Amino acid sequence: MKEHNLSPRARRVLHALVRTLIPRNAKINFPLEDDMQDFVDGYMDHFPSFLKFLFPLGLYFLEFGTWVFFFSWRRFSRLPAPDRERYIAGWAGSRFFLKRELIKGVRGLALLAFYSDPQVCEAIGYRHQEWIEFAKKRRLESYAEDIRQKEALIRGKSA
Amino acid sequence: MARAREERCEALVVGSGAGGAVAASELAEAGWDVLILEEGGHYTTKDFSIHPREMIPKLYRDGGSAVIWGKPNIYFSEGKCVGGSTVINGGMCWRTPEKILARWASEGIAEITAEKMAPHYERVEKYINVAHQDPESLGRDNEIFVEGCRKMGWSVTPNRRNQIHCAGSNTCIFGCPTGAKQSTLVSYIPRARNVGARLLPRVRVEKILFKGGRAAGIEGKFTRQSDTPGEKLIVHADTVLVAGGASQTPALLLRSGVRHSQLGKNLLCHPNVKVIGLFDEDVSSYKGVHQSHQCHHFFDEGMILAIAGVPPALVAMGFPYFGKQSADLMMHYNNMVFAGGLVEDTGSGHVKVLGNGQPLMRYDINAADTRTAIKVAARVSQVLFAAGAKKCYLPFFGLDAIDTMDEAKKLEAADIPAKHIELLTVHIMGTARMGPDEKRCVVGDYGEVYGHKGLFVCDASAFPGAVGVNPMETIMALSDRFARHLADHREDFVAPKAA
DSSP, X not given: OOSOSXXXXXXXXXXXXXXXXXXXXXXXXXXXXXXXXXXXXXXGGGSXXXXXXXXXXXXXXXXXXXXXXXXXXXXXXXXXXXXXXXXXXXXXXXXXXXXXXXXXXXXXXXHHHHTTSHHHHHHXXXXXXXXXXXXXXXXHHHHHHHHHHHHHHHHTOOO | OOOOEEEEEEEEEEOOSHHHHHHHHHHHHTTOOEEEEOSSBOOOXXXXXXXXXXXXXXXXGGGGTOEEBSSSOEEEOOBOBTTTHHHHSOOBOOOOOHXXXXXXXXXXXXXXXXXXXXXHHHHHHHHTTEEEOOGGGOOHHHHHHHHHHHHHTOOOEEOEXXXXXXXXXXXXXXXXXXXXXXXXXXXXXXXXXXXXXXXXXXXXEEEEEEETTEEEEEEEEEOTTSSSTTOEEEEEEEEEEEOSHHHHHHHHHHHTTOOOTTTTEEEBOOOEEEEEEEOSSOOOTTSSOSOOEEEOTTGGGTEEEEEOOOOHHHHHHHSSOOHHHHHHXXXXXXXXXXXXXXXXXXXXXXXEEOTTSOEEEEOOOOHHHHHHHHHHHHHHHHHHHHTTOSEEEEEETTEEXXXXXXXXXXXXXXXXXXXXXXXXXXXXXXXXOBOSOTTTOSBOTTSBBTTOBTEEEOSGGGOSSOOXXXXXXXXXXXXXXXXXXXXXXXXXXXXXXXO
């Protein structure tokens, strides 16, 4: 069974991209790059077919595009971190739609993975599960009988 | 070669969302033998969680990565699961506005009047418990929106939603974990099954079968996530009701050889513009219902303003930031109000079918709707500033934030190219529009596809034009109307059973 959707080379590019995109400051500093990379790679299973084809091509274009767009003989994955950031910022703000969309897409998925992590959620004060438990309990304590009757009416069973 | 599984029914319903579930339930209650096919999986209330990376791949078509191609690309989300988009939507219930019905009547659809539709709305509203929110379920973000609108002197209306004492858990977009939201998953589908309707999830319908010019069933396959991946399915049916949504429905009809000059055309997508307001106070938008009010003050200009709380992962995805910028901003997640608005589109696009049978949607927002989208962002920003926002983040490439009410007012006249606006949509419609004119319309007044007896469309594809409001209740009411008409004319479609 195939372990990854992307080839090892494409995964290296993706990892370099994720290392560039990963949010980090004094309070948010979690080494989630590998998880983010695996998530983006795995998410290709849900892409429509044309995206499954275009996405790896886009990564290779990013990797070797430094020659043309950044005037560097180094490939993207081998650039030092500050240069990678400037290169990606250039793609994100490019007037060429496909360059912007590639960064937007990977950024979107990578950040979806990152900000879903429980440690990150705790660091930004997002305690949704606690709220859900409280709200559920409040609802049942206040309205249990009315809920039961209305559900029976809706589903066609007698109250 | 393995033999196909075969099923037989009188009414085959393709899709279990707003349109399909209502049609299935009404026909089953009228005594029809109904089979519902759904491409997505069957999840229950217990399966829903707040974890986007788990729920989006399960509940959303293409893992939420669907796109309507054009200038600009519009990101499109629809549900792919039993219950369809009703499982993932915010549950707003609006009857079709009278202005819209009048417009449709002027195009010849005289039967769809407020008076004639009233019994259908009432029925639907009873079976999904359309009601206002209990006051304790509103969150601070909703209060802020209402305060802001009132300070601007703009009328604001409490939403009615399909819910039984909504807890205000704000998990609508990943399925309701409390069972309060009355998606078709917990309302019409169990209602239909309680009177004998059958449901087969994880089936992709590949084509509709015809015999002697009449719909005679479908051919499909169980998806690879099913228990029998790849197993072929043939269903023999007296009638086929297609309710796959305004992208999948025309694609299925086209794949099946249905030809009409308007099929797949007139794609309307109700573009959605988002704005995020940053406040000093703790808003904690997840503590309270997804959306409790809308501002219809500018409805006649084609705009609706509202808020809609979303989890941090989705917020971060929407900002153009990464690295330290993203981290610094997201530290203020609890100080944010997530707002936006809907544009009633005046232009349209189309849906085509690719070689692999998948739909391709194409839509370029026109100049008038671009102006409206900019005004929506400007006016939402004004509401947020009026309520005390310190900053508003905008969906414009090259203009990502403003800091004052004055800037928000000047934004109304800004000249921003369409390709620089980030748009999304969750409401598409119109691609198999209904009407009395066989040349201009794909389906007749009761949803039957012209020239194809026994084939019906029961979803937003049948809308004659833009509906201007959240479409769910209109879809359900029309589907109720179509199904009840079909049930009253059973003898035209179903051979009497042998004694």
